[in-house]
Amino acid sequence: MTRGWVRLAGHLDPGECAALAKPETLPWSRMAPKVGAITQHGWFAQMLFHQAPVPVQTLGALVLTAVSAAMDQKLPDWNEVTWQRYEAGRGHIDPHRDQARYRGLILIVTLSGQAEFTIFESRDPPVVVDRWTTGGGDMVLLRGADLGAPGVRCPLHAVGPPAADRLTVTVRHNERGYGRQAAYQRGHLSPDQAAEPRVRHTSSEADPSLLHHHARPPRCAPQLEAPPASKPRAPQR
Ligand SMILES: O=C(O)CCC(=O)C(=O)O
Secondary structure, X not given: OXXXXXXXOOOOOHHXXXXXXXXXXXXXXXXXXXXXXXXXXXXXXXXXXXXXOHHHHHHHHHHHHHHHHHHOOOOOOOOEEEEEEEOOOOOEEEEEOOOOOEEEEEEXXXXXXOEEEEEEEEOOXXXXXXXXXXXXXXXXXXXXXXXXXXXXXXXXXXXXXXXXXXEXXXXXXXXXXXXXXXXXXXXXXXXXXXXXXXXXXXXXXXXXXXXXOOOOOOOXXXXXXXXXXXXXXXXXX
16 A cells, blocks of 8 residues: 555456445445545445445455554444445546545445546646546546655545446445435435534645535535436446
8 A cells, every 4th residue: 555556457356346336225425526626426324434344344454454454553444334326427536535534545446337436646737647547347546645655645636437338336445424414415404413523624624625425515515416317337236
């Protein structure tokens, strides 16, 4: 993880990917289309790591144990699982860093579909340091905040539009804890209740490139939108 990202191509087979699929009863919500300067298009669904399907928890535990051992460091435990769906030709996320609340390791698994995954050194001007086509079974490990050294941040990264629908599952440690936003998205809390407690923002958090797309939807965002007309296909079960 010294560079801040690792790609493990084809690590999982299609059967293993199918076992990591989003539970059918968990609804999709639309990503906020714009966060600062960042545009994105896609759908997400979140749940607590410890309530996630057993295969997700098993994979998460294996990866965390292996990376903790390799780094000789106890990494923060996972507490949040996010499935994402990108529609063919339009799903994407502009260059961004996951917010500083995402500490330790970030694990992204592509369950199906292919897209260009790019790591940037800078956004403006755009300086690319690595790029690959991510496909089903690929695992990408990203450095979250403070991994390896205090103050380090998630690398600037982007994902492009897939040719066919793409599904992913991401496992992270959210230091602010999981739950309020998901409850809001499901309509259990009012927007005011779901608003985050006032926190002191560091200058880095004021940088729009550091905002994460589904942590803070605009107040006017619909609480829960209907899933897109073409329902997610495999590996839904
Ligand atoms: O879809 C991916 O592979 C990456 C997603 C991403 O960059 C994010 O959720 O922050």
